[in-house]
Amino acid sequence: MNLIELDKKIKEHKVIEKFKDGIADGLLHGKRDDKQSHHYYKQGYDYGIYLYSESLKFIDLNRGE
DSSP, X not given: OOHHHHHHXXXXXXXXXXXXXXXXXXXXXOOOOTTOOOHHHHHHHHHHHHHHHHHHHHHHHHHTO
16 A cells, blocks of 8 residues: 555544544543544544643642642
């Protein structure tokens, strides 16, 4: 498979879109959309939760706690 075919498959299966949706739900909303079953949505959600927890650590460090 060449890069053009790979790019078409990524767009066809909405890989990036689902990953972004998962990040937004994890980071901004803190709640998973149970209707989403896409593998990359779940990976994005987990990453969004990780980013949220890391941001809390950063906030605590800046408060001097």
